[in-house]
Amino acid sequence: MTPSLTPRFGIMTAPSQVDYHDILRVWREADAIPEIEHAWLFDHLMPIGGDPNGVAYEGWTLLSALAAHTRRLRLGVLVTSNRFRPPAVLAKIAATVDVVSGGRLDFGIGVGSRPGHPVARREYAAHGLPFHDTAHAVGDLAEACTVIRRLWTEAAPFDFDGTHVRLTGAFGNPKPVQRPHPPILIGGRASSTLRVVAEHADLWNIPGGDIRDAVERSALLDRYCAEIGRDPAAITRSIVLPVSYDDPGATRNAIGEALDAGFPHVILGLAPPYPDNVARWVAEELITPSRAHHTA
Template sequence: MPVHGDTVRFGVHSGQQNRTFGESLELWQRAEELGYAWASVFDHFRPPLGGPGGPCFDGMTLLAALAARTSRIRCALMVSAPTWRHPAVAAAMAATIDHISGGRLEFGLGAGGDDLAYAQYGIPFPPAGTRMDLLEEACGVARALWTREVSDFAGRHVRLEGAHLEPKPLQSRIPLVIGGDGERRLLRIVAEHADIWNTLAGTPESYRRKRDALARHCAETGRPPEEIRRSVTFRAVLAENERDAAARKEELLRRLPADSPLLDEYVTFGTPEQCVADLLRFRALGVTDFILGVRPPIDWLTVELVARHVMPAVVTAK
């Protein structure tokens, strides 16, 4: 599946708060069978759900294992914070996973946000400005190590001196996904470095504002905005008819507190036809990649309805 262009892709983003590897593997292999083009894991050590002791597999090592047990689907980490690993170490791990996957990796980077691991594990959590600096330097370090025979890099936080990375990735250009929506600094980094920009869907109105901010940054850097694929992560609760969809929504609301931030991530509570209409509003704004957020307990009905009914309608829409 090409990275550039306006080809529409659907994927699943699997928050790996499972208790067995088999649960994660089942979702990825089933997504591949259903025709999804992409599957990703997150890169939290202590995730925001499940309390301070909730289950969570490591993202990078899980990604390598899942890549080895799939054959077609694009394999992604979305997104890794450079506070977790030295950027050169992360780039080397990414190159290895690209080999494991047979050249299917799409590597995500972000500035990082709240994670209980910072306090639990004693990992430093720099101020936002420093994390943005680290993100920008991580992009440059990764691209240099993936493409140059010898790399030197002198940033404020990261240095490379005569650095080698062999073997190089299988792909001549690993797609770099940058996640986030900060309009002043984050989207500037997207304009300069990203092949794919990912953000939570939100509302079409809020997405339009972010898209326009990115376009302004692209104009300032001299980069055509169409070089960057636009990706949104969304959630949905679907059923084959409106009555069942309403019942499933009520079931979800009994499990989630009324002030849960997760509720803002849901684009549709309804039928596949309603989901198609909701996603086409984003497609009209230039979105090419639609990533269905799936965390345990896995909503298999929604995963299958999106694949069988939503995906074909959105992909073929004019």
């Protein structure tokens, strides 16, 4: 994957408090609109907003269905909680989705929900999943990235004896369609996570909202890359920006700030209910004018 400062716009439809067919409608619309290059889901097993007992679809299962219903969009989960699935199982799931999509997967992964986010944290206890401390979770993420890449690329079974991950006779087949493997996007802003980003990521994602913080975190990532001898420009900077249907001008301003700050991979978060023809609206009201302004 060759990073580029050319803006690449996508959408995110959080698969919660919404009907499957509404998400499918938006993705099918977006698949026919070249200005929208990528589309994303999130990875929560219970709602983190709205009715706490409302609908929340499992991200990777839904992504596979949407992959089968689209032909052009790059697609991914923003971001997979590494706390939910053993890494070798996740590697198998992701390779399957890359095959189903014909090689369109961007592999998004992160540590998992913040310890101080009780609404998100409850889903771990509700599903019998452990919630280790941050140091454990970050170490687990680094080992997971190593193991997943090896399962995607190595031609023979291998053993892995890490601090957190231990595998015997590990082997991945089928391999992903993309060679050497799908691009790896890591999400997060913590310093410890950024060290993992520097070593393993092709893209780094941060939520929008405070562009100065995003710029400071990006500079810290540059420093961590330099410490390990990696070119910081090898990691594309990605940002999530919420879309205002009522005030598109504010969203365009946020996009402009992000592009000027060196974040060319822009993910526009769409809140349900989705208006009719929302993908076309995003292209005409947000992407086209932002791209024109940026290249003017």
